[in-house]
Amino acid sequence: MTDPYLPGDELIDGHTLDELSDYLARGRTPADPSIDGSPECRAALASLERLSRTTMELMEVEAERSPTDDGWVSRILDGIRLDVQSGRRVPLSHPDETADLALTEGAVRALVRDVGDGIDGVIVGRCRLDGDLETLGSPVAVHVEISVRYGDPLEAVAAEVRAAVAAELAAHAELNVASVDVTVTDVRAGRAQDGGPA
Numbered sequence: 001m002t003d004p005y006l007p008g009d010e011l012i013d014g015h016t017l018d019e020l021s022d023y024l025a026r027g028r029t030p031a032d033p034s035i036d037g038s039p040e041c042r043a044a045l046a047s048l049e050r051l052s053r054t055t056m057e058l059m060e061v062e063a064e065r066s067p068t069d070d071g072w073v074s075r076i077l078d079g080i081r082l083d084v085q086s087g088r089r090v091p092l093s094h095p096d097e098t099a100d101l102a103l104t105e106g107a108v109r110a111l112v113r114d115v116g117d118g119i120d121g122v123i124v125g126r127c128r129l130d131g132d133l134e135t136l137g138s139p140v141a142v143h144v145e146i147s148v149r150y151g152d153p154l155e156a157v158a159a160e161v162r163a164a165v166a167a168e169l170a171a172h173a174e175l176n177v178a179s180v181d182v183t184v185t186d187v188r189a190g191r192a193q194d195g196g197p198a
Contacts, residue, residue: 013038020044024052043110050117054188088133092174105133108173112144115168116161121149125185131178139178142169147186158182 012020015035023035024045035041087105094101109127116124124146131140142165148157162180169177 012044013040015041017044017048021048024048040106043106043113046110047113047117051123054123090133090173090175091136093136103173105129108133108169108175111168111172112142112165115164116144116146119157119160119164121152122157122161123147123188133175136174137176140175141178142180144180144182145185146182147188148184150187150189154184154187158184 013034015023015038020035020041023032028036028045035045087109089102090105090108092101092103108129112127113124116122116127124144126143126145128143129140130143132138133140144161144165146158146161148154159182161182165180165182166177169175169180
């Protein structure tokens, strides 16, 4: 099953991505309980903060650099919009058979995004979970699209993301992960060239 397309003006728990971006730009003041109390909004805010930090890094790159494709920013924002949707229920086992415990698909995608974004130079653009998530033990394929810095070794970065995502899902979600597929969809300009890595 694939994720439904989420248009740019779709609401995230009652708020647009623009409203959340404005709230973040205001330093989250005045406090808005409808945003602060929403797991979907908090996940979107965390992703927007990471995107903002990376964008600031890029602004420090030399002005003489040749123009780059900034379409990757739009693709990442589209991924954030999709990832913060609740989606399907992912059941969790419990010794008490009457207990009904579950994660949401959105929470699993947010976990994948946090892991990927935590790797130096990586920004997760989109995460898709294919398979029967609603049946405990069914095989699931995880597809992750990432943006990396120019000059970073693509295969090594993809392997690091793959291993980190698999380990995190094994530790925090009871998914039978059959595969973690990582696709590099964008290569961004590197860090400022002062003798350090590009």
